[in-house]
Amino acid sequence: MSEVEILAGARPIREVNEAIRSAVARGDDVVVKDTRSRHNLAIGLGAGARVRLEGSVGYYCGGLNCGARVEIQRNAGWAVGEAMSDGEIVVNGYAGMSAGTSMLGGLLHIRGDAGPRCGVAMKGGDIIVEGKIGYLSGFMAHAGRIVALGGAGDACADSLWGGEVWLGASPKSLGVDTREIEPSADEVSSVEALLESRGLRRPEVDWRKIVSAQRLWHFQSRDAQAWLMI
Amino acid sequence: MADDLTEYEFPFPPATEDSIAMRDGAAANRPAGVPESYDQGKSARWSPKAIADVHAMSQLGRYQLRGFNTFSTRMPTFDDLVFVPASMTRLPLEGYRESCETETVLGDRPGLVSNPIRLAIPIYVASMSFGALSANAKAALGYGASKAGTMTCTGEGGMLEDEREASNLLVYQITPSRYMLDLEHLRMADGIELVMGQGAKPGTGGVLLGMKVSERVARMRSLPLGVDQRSTVRHPDFLGADDLQVKIEELREATGYKIPIFAKIGATRPRYDVAIAAKAGADVVVVDGTEGGTGASPEMLLDHTGIPTMSAVRAAREALDECGKSGEVSLVIAGGIRSGVDAAKALALGADAIMIGTAALMALGCNSPRYFEDYEALGTSPGRCHHCHTGRCPVGITTQEPELEERLDVAGAAERVARFLTAMTMEITLLAKSCGKSSVHNLEVEDLRALSLEASAFTGVSLAGIDRPFTW
Ligand SMILES: Cc1cc2nc3c(=O)[nH]c(=O)nc-3n(C[C@H](O)[C@H](O)[C@H](O)COP(=O)(O)O)c2cc1C
Ligand code: SF4
Numbered sequence: 001m002s003e004v005e006i007l008a009g010a011r012p013i014r015e016v017n018e019a020i021r022s023a024v025a026r027g028d029d030v031v032v033k034d035t036r037s038r039h040n041l042a043i044g045l046g047a048g049a050r051v052r053l054e055g056s057v058g059y060y061c062g063g064l065n066c067g068a069r070v071e072i073q074r075n076a077g078w079a080v081g082e083a084m085s086d087g088e089i090v091v092n093g094y095a096g097m098s099a100g101t102s103m104l105g106g107l108l109h110i111r112g113d114a115g116p117r118c119g120v121a122m123k124g125g126d127i128i129v130e131g132k133i134g135y136l137s138g139f140m141a142h143a144g145r146i147v148a149l150g151g152a153g154d155a156c157a158d159s160l161w162g163g164e165v166w167l168g169a170s171p172k173s174l175g176v177d178t179r180e181i182e183p184s185a186d187e188v189s190s191v192e193a194l195l196e197s198r199g200l201r202r203p204e205v206d207w208r209k210i211v212s213a214q215r216l217w218h219f220q221s222r223d224a225q226a227w228l229m230i
Numbered sequence: 231m232a233d234d235l236t237e238y239e240f241p242f243p244p245a246t247e248d249s250i251a252m253r254d255g256a257a258a259n260r261p262a263g264v265p266e267s268y269d270q271g272k273s274a275r276w277s278p279k280a281i282a283d284v285h286a287m288s289q290l291g292r293y294q295l296r297g298f299n300t301f302s303t304r305m306p307t308f309d310d311l312v313f314v315p316a317s318m319t320r321l322p323l324e325g326y327r328e329s330c331e332t333e334t335v336l337g338d339r340p341g342l343v344s345n346p347i348r349l350a351i352p353i354y355v356a357s358m359s360f361g362a363l364s365a366n367a368k369a370a371l372g373y374g375a376s377k378a379g380t381m382t383c384t385g386e387g388g389m390l391e392d393e394r395e396a397s398n399l400l401v402y403q404i405t406p407s408r409y410m411l412d413l414e415h416l417r418m419a420d421g422i423e424l425v426m427g428q429g430a431k432p433g434t435g436g437v438l439l440g441m442k443v444s445e446r447v448a449r450m451r452s453l454p455l456g457v458d459q460r461s462t463v464r465h466p467d468f469l470g471a472d473d474l475q476v477k478i479e480e481l482r483e484a485t486g487y488k489i490p491i492f493a494k495i496g497a498t499r500p501r502y503d504v505a506i507a508a509k510a511g512a513d514v515v516v517v518d519g520t521e522g523g524t525g526a527s528p529e530m531l532l533d534h535t536g537i538p539t540m541s542a543v544r545a546a547r548e549a550l551d552e553c554g555k556s557g558e559v560s561l562v563i564a565g566g567i568r569s570g571v572d573a574a575k576a577l578a579l580g581a582d583a584i585m586i587g588t589a590a591l592m593a594l595g596c597n598s599p600r601y602f603e604d605y606e607a608l609g610t611s612p613g614r615c616h617h618c619h620t621g622r623c624p625v626g627i628t629t630q631e632p633e634l635e636e637r638l639d640v641a642g643a644a645e646r647v648a649r650f651l652t653a654m655t656m657e658i659t660l661l662a663k664s665c666g667k668s669s670v671h672n673l674e675v676e677d678l679r680a681l682s683l684e685a686s687a688f689t690g691v692s693l694a695g696i697d698r699p700f701t702w
Contacts, residue, residue: 040483059473064416082480083412097467140407161453
């Protein structure tokens with residue numbers, strides 16, 4: 001197994017991704033250079049793929065990932081790791097809006113801050129943000145965990161169906177239909193174990209765990225009979 | 231002078247009230263000759279429906295919500311248009327003998343789409359989610375469409391194995407809620423549809439009431455069992471046209487530039503929305519008019535949002551013409567299509583293909599005269615039912631209750647769907663041949679005349695007789 005360098009630059013993105021895929025198919029590790037914040041890099045890679053992007057990337061980097069390890073050396077644009085079902089994506093800088101949109105599994109690790117709507121419509125997996133998550137993060141998420149060490153912006157965890165948002169610092173405000181609950185010792189150790197697996201130790205944190213208050217699960221008048229009358 | 235005061239006195243004793251009364255009023259103490267509207271209560275504003283709406287809302291404390299489609303009587307219909315077949319100026323083809331091409335290719339864009347969708351007929355079955363529909367209904371639609379040489383679409387709730395197995399060609403929908411969206415399913419699809427809206431409720435997300443969020447539905451959508459699912463309308467990871475362009479590229483990268491990307495919009499501002507979708511790179515633009523069907527929608531949205539299908543078609547086609555995308559980007563039209571006749575008119579107005587939802591459900595057996603007592607329990611009867619939102623569909627189509635679903639016999643229903651699609655196609659080809667067209671795609675605006683000023687004004691079709699479109 002060797003490491004292959006691929007230049008993004010101004011090349012058509014289709015060509016760059018094809019080069020990544022064929023290197024991955026040969027079993028090579030990939031380093032993408034001169035990324036120029038290009039959109040749609042490293043889409044839909046599978047287990048065994050290892051890609052390091054040396055620079056910043058644009059939208060949807062690592063989107064639909066199903067097992068690859070993708071590392072972004074600097075910042076990521078919108079929806080990094082969207083709909084990922086497995087694998088690991090690391091953003092060493094900041095992530096833009098909607099990081100981890102509707103992801104189903106795997107791990108998204110952002111070392112800086114994440115923009116608004118981080119983990120929107122999330123269905124599973126874990127998002128770790130060492131900094132802060134922006135407003136409306138976790139909006140209508142179904143399942144999974146968002147762990148933000150630096151706290152959150154406005155309307156945190158708004159309209160959750162399910163899932164959990166863990167905050168290591170206060171949010172600016174909580175979203176509608178949220179409930180802050182005291183985490184059990186087991187739950188705290190599970191989050192700590194997750195962080196430790198990423199080389200993060202935060203024993204001093206006073207965790208705030210936010211879940212759905214479940215009031216929006218149903219129309220207020222939810223008697224099925226009432227719907228039959230029209 | 232004040233209204234009710236008069237100084238004048240007759241030179242004889244004043245009449246008694248008794249001698250003034252005409253004595254033929256409805257009630258002894260009511261004067262005769264009151265306007266008819268007093269008796270019949272015909273207020274144009276406060277119709278019995280308007281009154282009932284207030285009563286319902288004041289008890290329920292929310293808007294009404296239901297399935298089916300708009301009950302508005304204000305919509306223009308395709309019935310306002312007629313074909314003007316060939317006679318002297320044009321030559322008809324033999325309706326019962328000569329052939330007429332029906333093949334319809336969607337997303338034929340070499341270099342961008344290596345496997346465009348080839349349909350044997352210009353009609354396919356619209357996206358109706360598993361959840362809104364039962365698994366049996368999905369399977370029957372799939373088999374029926376396959377037999378007729380056409381396709382189905384998944385809908386909001388993810389890809390159902392039963393449907394993938396049944397449908398030779400299946401378009402996979404990506405809705406804003408992203409239920410069960412992953413790479414594996416994207417790669418199993420023959421096309422991908424990004425939903426920006428639908429005709430029944432443009433600008434508002436999907437609804438699935440708790441009665442239908444069964445164990446299987448909940449699992450596929452990652453939802454808690456039995457919740458009243460109200461979905462988002464804005465996509466979580468793109469907002470405007472520029473982002474949509476990047477999103478489409480992402481989907482192409484994920485699927486190897488093999489399959490076409492559809493963009494579905496509710497008809498509101500088709501002239502602009504269609505142009506934007508086409509420019510953003512969609513291979514197929516689907517425009518769903520306000521008559522479009524639904525499994526469940528807030529009722530007032532059905533009647534008061536969006537524009538009629540008939541008026542959207544021309545605007546959509548002109549938009550593609552204006553931005554030079556006709557021929558490159560396909561235009562699919564849906565919303566209220568009941569027959570091959572409606573479909574032929576939509577093709578003539580500029581559609582490349584027609585999508586049917588409600589009509590396909592009727593072929594499955596929606597509103598068929600059986601199980602009367604169950605219709606009655608819903609407060610309705612065959613021919614009037616619009617209760618898809620309740621999950622208690624008497625004929626097993628829009629339900630998740632096993633004992634109701636069993637009533638839908640997949641084999642029989644699939645055959646009916648296939649026959650209906652075939653019959654619709656025969657209607658289209660018969661009309662096309664009478665207009666002298668050897669392909670259904672050669673039907674054109676010139677083959678139509680409008681019977682009403684309204685239809686002419688909406689579509690630009692020439693008025694019957696005078697042969698000029700209505701202009702201002
Ligand atoms: C029961 C039912 C469920 C539907 N579910 C969806 C859906 O999940 N996603 C979507 O984009 N449209 C959905 N639609 C709308 C159809 O895709 C289509 O736009 C519409 O039915 C066309 O109008 P028609 O029913 O008059 O043919 C649904 C329609 C019906 C009747
Ligand atoms: S018969 Fe079933 S599918 Fe048809 S309108 Fe009634 S509930 Fe809906």
